[in-house]
Amino acid sequence: MTAKISKVSSNQKYCPYCGQSGDRYYSVRTVAILLDCPEKTIRGWINDRTIGSKKVGGLRRISAKQLETFIEDKPSIKEIAEEVVAD
Numbered sequence: 001m002t003a004k005i006s007k008v009s010s011n012q013k014y015c016p017y018c019g020q021s022g023d024r025y026y027s028v029r030t031v032a033i034l035l036d037c038p039e040k041t042i043r044g045w046i047n048d049r050t051i052g053s054k055k056v057g058g059l060r061r062i063s064a065k066q067l068e069t070f071i072e073d074k075p076s077i078k079e080i081a082e083e084v085v086a087d
Contacts, residue, residue: 025061
């Protein structure tokens with residue numbers, strides 16, 4: 001999972017949402033799909049500051065770097081991510 005996210009972010013030269021160069025940003029829905037969990041869970045992690053996010057155009061976005069860090073820090077999430085990539 002981490003390698004897949006890094007590959008996507010390295011090919012992206014600018015954020016499709018805000019136009020800034022640098023890191024790729026994902027919506028809460030996209031992160032929920034990637035981690036195979038409800039959006040409500042992702043929003044809870046954002047509110048608890050378990051996973052970092054940024055407001056872009058009034059919407060919450062999670063950077064690829066923040067997502068990678070979160071996955072590395074949570075062993076159970078890492079296992080889920082590895083299963084998704086294996087499929």
